[in-house]
Amino acid sequence: xxxxxxxxxxxxxxxxxxxxxxxxxxxxxxxxxxxxxxxxxxxxxxxxxxxxxxxxxxxxxxxxxxxxxxxxxxxxxxxxxxxxxxxxxxxxxxxxxxxxxxxxxxxxxxxxxxxxxxxxxxxxxxxxxxxxxxxxxxxxxxxxxxxxxxxxxxxxxxxxxxxxxxxxxxxxxxxxxxxxxxxxxxxxxxxxxxxxxxxxxxxxxxxxxxxxxxxxxxxxxxxxxxxxxxxxxxxxxxxxxxxxxxxxxxxxxxxxxxxxxxxxxxxxxxxxxxxxxxxxxxxxxxxxxxxxxxxxxxxxxxxxxxxxxxxxxxxxxxxxxxxxx
Numbered sequence: 499x500x501x502x503x504x505x506x507x508x509x510x511x512x513x514x515x516x517x518x519x520x521x522x523x524x525x526x527x528x529x530x531x532x533x534x535x536x537x538x539x540x541x542x543x544x545x546x547x548x549x550x551x552x553x554x555x556x557x558x559x560x561x562x563x564x565x566x567x568x569x570x571x572x573x574x575x576x577x578x579x580x581x582x583x584x585x586x587x588x589x590x591x592x593x594x595x596x597x598x599x600x601x602x603x604x605x606x607x608x609x610x611x612x613x614x615x616x617x618x619x620x621x622x623x624x625x626x627x628x629x630x631x632x633x634x635x636x637x638x639x640x641x642x643x644x645x646x647x648x649x650x651x652x653x654x655x656x657x658x659x660x661x662x663x664x665x666x667x668x669x670x671x672x673x674x675x676x677x678x679x680x681x682x683x684x685x686x687x688x689x690x691x692x693x694x695x696x697x698x699x700x701x702x703x704x705x706x707x708x709x710x711x712x713x714x715x716x717x718x719x720x721x722x723x724x725x726x727x728x729x730x731x732x733x734x735x736x737x738x739x740x741x742x743x744x745x746x747x748x749x750x751x752x753x754x755x756x757x758x759x760x761x762x763x764x765x766x767x768x769x770x771x772x773x774x775x776x777x778x779x780x781x782x783x784x785x786x787x788x789x790x791x792x793x794x795x796x797x798x799x800x801x802x803x804x805x806x807x808x809x810x811x812x813x814x815x816x817x818x819x820x821x822x823x
Contacts, residue, residue, distance in 0.1 A: 529589050529763045533564040537593040539578025541571050544687065545707055545789070546751060549622060550594045552783050556774035561767070574659075575599075576608045583614045587758035589767055594621055596752045597663055600807060604814040605661045605821055612807055616759040617752055619771040620799045622784060623792035625725030626667055626747040627735070629709045629718050630701045631694055639722050639741045642701065643675060650678040656690045656699035659683055661819045664690070666810070667703045667724075667747045669817055674745060694718060705749055706732065706788040724748075731788055750792075752799055768796055 536554055540546045551567055558565040570578035575598050585591035596612065603610045628639070636642040646653050657665035660683045672679055682699050684690040687708045693699045694709075695717050706729060712718045722738045723729055724747035738745045753771050755764075774780060775793035784791045794802075814820050 529760075529766060530561050530563045532590065533566050534561060534589070535591050536565050536567045537578050537582050537591065538567060538569045539571065539575040539582075539593070539595060539598075540569065542569055545705060545749075546595055548707075548787065549751065549784065549789060553594065553621065553774060553780065556777055556780050557770055560770035560773045573608070574602075574606070576602065576606060576610065579610055580608060582754070583610070583756060585756045587616070587756040587760075589755065589759060589763040592618075592753060592755050592767070594751050594753050596754060596803075597750055600810045601661055601663065601666060601814070604811055605819050607821055612803060614757050615754040616757055616764060616796070617754050617800045617803065618764065618768050618796045619775065620750060620752045620792060620794035621771075621775060622789050623748050623750045623794075624705060624707075624789045625723050625729075626664070626703045626749055627706050627709065627723050627729075628701060628703055628721045628738075629694055629713070630721060631697050632717055632719050633697070634700065634719065636701070636721060637719075638736075639738060639743055642721060643677065643743070646672075646677040646679065651680050653679050653701065654682050654699040655679040656682050656684055656693040656702040658687050658690050658704070659685065661814075663749060664703045666813060666817075670747070670813060671703070671724075671745055673813075673816075675743065703747065710788060729788065731785070764796070 536550060536557070538547050538550050547569065554565045554567050570581050578593070579599055582591055582593040599610055600612055602608070603612060630636050636645070642653070655668045657668060659665065660681070665681060665683070668679055671677070682693065684693055687704060690702050690704065691708060691712060694702050695712050706720070709718055709720065713720060720732065720735045722741055723735055724738050724745055726737065726739065726746065728735060728737055755767070772793060775791050781791045
C-alpha cells in the first residue's frame with residue numbers, strides 16, 4: 499500500500515499515540531514498583547506532620563511498597579506544595595494537606611492552585627475550638643460575644659499568621675455575628691498558644707490537639723467546639739450551636755498527587771487510602787490526639803472543594819488579603 503499526502507501523517511500520528519498509550523498503560527500496570535514519596539510542606543511537629551506520619555505506615559501496608567515521609571520546608575509551605583505540583587504524575591509523589599493551599603493561592607505569589615492536583619481522598623475533618631486563658635472573665639461564648647459587640651476591636655485574637663486558617667476562621671465568625679476583633683499574628687501554632695497562656699491575647703481559634711497540653715495543665719479554658727457534635731475526648735465542652743451560634747469551622751487535609759495521574763494508578767492509591775483511613779487502628783490513633791479521621795472519596799471531595807474554594811476566595815477579597823501583583 500502506498501501512503502500519500504496527509505493520510506500518511508495522520509496514520510503515523512495515530513500509531514504513535516497508540517504506542518505511547520500502550521507504554522503508559524504498561525508502566526502504570528506495574529504500579530507501585532518502588533518507594534512512594536509522601537511530602538509534608540511543613541516542619542516536623544505540626545498537625546500535618548503528626549497526622550501524615552500516623553497515616554504513612556498504613557498506606558505502606560496497603561500499597562505494598564515503602565512510603566517515605568519527607569518534610570520539604572520553605573516559603574511558608576509553598577516550596578513543598580510546588581514540588582508536588584511539578585512532580586511527574588506517576589503516583590510516586592503524594593502529599594497530604596490542601597487547606598493552607600486554599601488560602602495561599604489567593605494570598606501569596608507562586609502560582610499555586612487547588613486545581614493543579616489530583617485529589618485522592620479526604621484524610622481528616624477536625625473542628626476548631628475557641629480557647630481563652632483560664633483567668634479570662636469569659637466562661638462561655640455568650641459572654642465573649644456580648645463583650646465584643648459592646649467593645650468593637652477590643653478583644654485580641656491570636657492567629658497563627660496573617661491569612662492563615664485561624665485568621666480566616668475568626669474573621670468568618672466575626673462577619674457572621676457582627677463582631678470586630680483585633681488580629682495579633684504569630685509565627686505558628688506554638689507561639690499562638692504561648693500568647694494565650696501569657697495573656698498577650700484574649701482568645702484564639704485552633705485545634706484541640708494544639709491547646710491540649712495547656713488545657714490539661716489547667717492554664718486554658720475551651721469555650722466551644724465549632725462542630726455539630728461534641729468532642730468525645732472532651733464531652734464537657736459544648737458546641738457553638740448548643741450555645742446559640744450556628745457556626746462550623748472544620749480543619750481538613752486530603753491526600754493528593756500532581757495533576758494528570760493515570761486512572762489505574764489513581765484507583766490503586768484511592769483504594770489503599772480507603773483501606774488505611776477506615777482501619778480501626780488508625781482511627782484510634784487519630785482519636786487519641788483529638789483528631790477525627792473522615793475518609794471521603796476523591797470525586798466527592800473534589801465536588802465539595804469547588805464550593806469551599808469559592809467561599810475562601812470571597813472572604814480573602816473581602817478582607818483585602820489577596821496577592822496584588
